[in-house]
Amino acid sequence: MELLVENLKAVYRGVILALDGVSLRVGPGEAVALLGPNGAGKSTLVRAVAGLLPKFEGRVLDGHIRLNGQEATHLDPVRLSALGLTALLEGRPIFRHLTPLENLVAAGHRLSPKALKEGIEEVFARFPRLFERRNEQAGYLSGGEQQMLLLGMALLTEPKLLVVDEPSLGLAPKLVAEVMATLDALRREKGLSLLLVEQNARAALGVVDRVYVLERGRVVFEGDAKAAMADQDVMEFYLGKDVVGFREAKRYRRRKRWV
Numbered sequence: 001m002e003l004l005v006e007n008l009k010a011v012y013r014g015v016i017l018a019l020d021g022v023s024l025r026v027g028p029g030e031a032v033a034l035l036g037p038n039g040a041g042k043s044t045l046v047r048a049v050a051g052l053l054p055k056f057e058g059r060v061l062d063g064h065i066r067l068n069g070q071e072a073t074h075l076d077p078v079r080l081s082a083l084g085l086t087a088l089l090e091g092r093p094i095f096r097h098l099t100p101l102e103n104l105v106a107a108g109h110r111l112s113p114k115a116l117k118e119g120i121e122e123v124f125a126r127f128p129r130l131f132e133r134r135n136e137q138a139g140y141l142s143g144g145e146q147q148m149l150l151l152g153m154a155l156l157t158e159p160k161l162l163v164v165d166e167p168s169l170g171l172a173p174k175l176v177a178e179v180m181a182t183l184d185a186l187r188r189e190k191g192l193s194l195l196l197v198e199q200n201a202r203a204a205l206g207v208v209d210r211v212y213v214l215e216r217g218r219v220v221f222e223g224d225a226k227a228a229m230a231d232q233d234v235m236e237f238y239l240g241k242d243v244v245g246f247r248e249a250k251r252y253r254r255r256k257r258w259v
């Protein structure tokens with residue numbers, strides 16, 4: 001599925017401009033990272049694409065969101081989901097008081113009983129830890145296990161475009177690598193399009209084709225992921241915190257402010 005965002009402007013409470021004319025594209029079967037510092041507008045973009053801005057007292061002021069060419073700017077989440085878009089919001093929104101198995105059943109409510117059973121078997125085959133803990137309370141799973149559960153739930157919605165907001169948040173490096181590898185495998189096996197929103201640039205760049213960097217509601221860099229990773233200037237200037245220490249990055253920015 002193709003996602004096209006064109007000159008999108010979004011505000012909260014009518015006054016806080018969080019997206020100031022953002023354009024980006026995720027092609028069919030393509031994996032794209034959206035990177036940027038705290039407050040850049042990444043989650044706002046995810047909410048806008050998923051039709052969830054009104055839930056956060058926000059709205060799209062201007063611009064378009066298109067799915068496979070179809071106007072999708074003001075569609076509600078149910079309609080968007082029926083079109084094949086699944087968005088995983090920041091903070092691992094699972095049903096914490098239910099078990100992993102019950103969470104999966106809830107996520108797959110649109111499937112036939114047979115497809116649901118097969119889907120859940122597939123999820124458990126992919127994530128054996130979830131199978132082991134399938135009848136425990138999901139809120140007590142580790143952060144990594146909860147992230148896997150969320151990905152399993154996403155799979156049961158049979159997405160064509162998966163938008164994932166900061167899956168690495170709060171995870172140890174080894175788990176971050178595992179989550180990224182899982183996203184990569186899912187994308188390839190299922191032919192999904194993937195928009196991966198991250199602060200962890202290094203982790204995300206390893207599994208995507210292209211990258212956009214957002215700062216203060218604007219796209220400040222756009223390019224091929226491998227080229228961006230190989231380009232020390234790009235990495236340090238736009239994504240400095242990841243590569244060099246925060247202080248050094250700030251100094252570097254000051255030096256390069258004239259560009």
Ligand SMILES: Nc1ncnc2c1ncn2[C@@H]1O[C@H](COP(=O)(O)OP(=O)(O)OP(=O)(O)O)[C@@H](O)[C@H]1O
Nearest residue numbers: 012016018037038039040041042043044045056199
């Ligand atoms: N519900 C809200 N009401 C008012 N302002 C908001 C709301 N959510 C976000 N903002 C503001 O919008 C701007 C963009 O925030 P957003 O959460 O999209 O950034 P982000 O890049 O996702 O940051 P982070 O990585 O910290 O999640 C920030 O200035 C933020 O304070």
